[in-house]
Amino acid sequence: MYTLGIDIGSTSSKAVILRDGRELLAHQVVPLGTGTIGPEQALDAAFREAGIAREEIAFTVATGYGRMNCAPADAQFSELSCHAKGIHYLLPGVRTIIDIGGQDAKALQLSDTGQLLAFQMNDKCAAGTGRFLEVMAKVLNVPIGELGPLSAQADRPAAISNTCTVFAESEVISQLSAGVSAANIAAGIHNSVAKRVAGMALRLGHPTSLAMSGGVALNTGVVSAMAREIGCPVQVHPLCQSAGAIGAALFAWEKQMKKEGSSNE
């Protein structure tokens, strides 16, 4: 049986196809979010990768910012539960997750069976989110994917505030004009994100086993800053960006099994 999970975020779309709730047949990420052709492109790519037709999908769950506007979905789950489920599938020992997406940041507390127990989310401001990093990468004129390696060269990370993206942007411009190196500014930016999100995550208590999910988890600079801020190693799975879609596909499998179970009674 095939199930589909689709995570339509604010800046990217992710699609995952599972066989029998266990085997990952396809996982695709397209850097275009809700309201664009991103979701459709991610679906096309996932079906090509899996080598199956759309009609073969037994159940589809949508998650993410665009979950309510996803026509193929049979049900919607919040990205909170989907990331919890997806990370538990990828890294079963993890009890705390930090998920930094395009426009929000979340800290999730899991039970040992992977159920969501409690969560915290950022406030309305974009500071501490993927969008914040995108804005800063643009100011530094560095591709977003290179921010992490760049910050590894820092010797004196700059101090960048984390209250407001617009204020932080003007701080970065000031630092650049004062001759501070791009590496030190990049490291300062990562520290800024880590401090903001760590403050929120620690409201759930000090983590014993921590992982990051979402696209920002691919930024090595943020991950090491986060580990430093929280005082706990941070695990990152190579499929961290698809964790929400994996969770959605797992929920889809559970839903279908329940459906089949009840129709057999």
Place this chain on the structure above:
Amino acid sequence: MSDTLNPTAAAPAQAAAAPAKPKRPKAKSLLMIGEQTNALFENARLAKERGEKVGWSASIFPQEIAETLGLNVLYPENHTAGIAARHQADPFLQECEGPMGYSNDLCAYAKLNLAYTAVLNGESSVELPDGGKMVKPDFLLLTNNICNQLTKWYENLARQLDIPVFFIDTCYNPMDYVTETRVRYVRAQIDQLIRDLCAFTGKTWDDERFKKVMEISQRNSYLWERANNLMDHKPAPIGGFELFNYMSAMVCNRGKESTTAIMEQLNAEMEQHIKEGTSTFPAKEEYRVSWDGIACWPYLSHNLRTLKQYGINMVASSYGKAWAIQYDDLDGMARAYCFASTNGDNASTMLSRRYEALTRMGCEGTIYHVNRSCKVMDCQMMEVQRQLSKMAGVPFTSFDGDQADYRNYSEAQFETRIQGLVEVMKQNKEAKSNG
């Protein structure tokens, strides 16, 4: 775990097949509230026309004083909440933060009212959506038990309009009880305030009249608390947010017999629903939650729609019950007003009140409104979340919003948080039913 069946796929078919749902007739008690509110503003207008002095008052002020003296008093906090709920706040916010030069960080009730006042005072040309029914005051009544920013807001009003403020300093409560010295301190101020108010308005204090007003007021407080407590029935007889509609009776008209009639009617309607096993809540009550903080008036309908989608009824609120204040004489009044508001209480008092409400009402979760307008409330909220969730063993979520400034809210963020809360509540429910 919870899910939402696909609304995108289902909606067009339903729209084509289902006839328009007939609108439920308004409850009689709600019609009575409408009449009472109209009368409040109309009586103030008529008093002003007769040349009598009309006041504005902070929401948690001993209303019985003005009632005993036969003074007409209006309530800026209630009035501005109404403006915000009707989505009419924008020009007032712009005026206050723009030409008037106030900070964006101020309480939005204050911002709306200061701008509205500027219009009444001929200093601004913003169009008044209600035609100026909040007539220009001749005096102000103020306590600081609910909020310390009120003192600055009212000081500014007093300077702007050149009118007096009659003020009772109620003290912060570091203890779980009120000491007699505090009671004497507040009582002495009440006595002085009554003398000053009589001298200013030309009215005369009548002890017999006061006793009568107090009897009415106490009956109303009892009935209001009783109505709030009837929400412990499952399913609750009404949608919890509906109780907010009745707050004007308790805030503005607590010492009036018209409020007794409304409260008796409300109790009777709720009892009838309980008897018949019905509810005005427009969906099956799947979850019962408590609400912490002031209502997010500009987005109340979005809050309601989202909660209804998951069958969440808000059956307990720290907000509405603040006006179920019990006292029967001036000493009792002094004691009660030292303890009448969340923002004036210490953390342990606040926690025990919330814990009691949460357990009595069988709440399965709590929603915290992180209200940008009320920094004092936000200050305690994070710790209350942590401790209350641990004590009661129920999950919570919080969202950013504002009591009157529509710019401080995101619909998508609210929806995600509520869905997340539902998923945790559902899982807890299933675990409980599986033993």
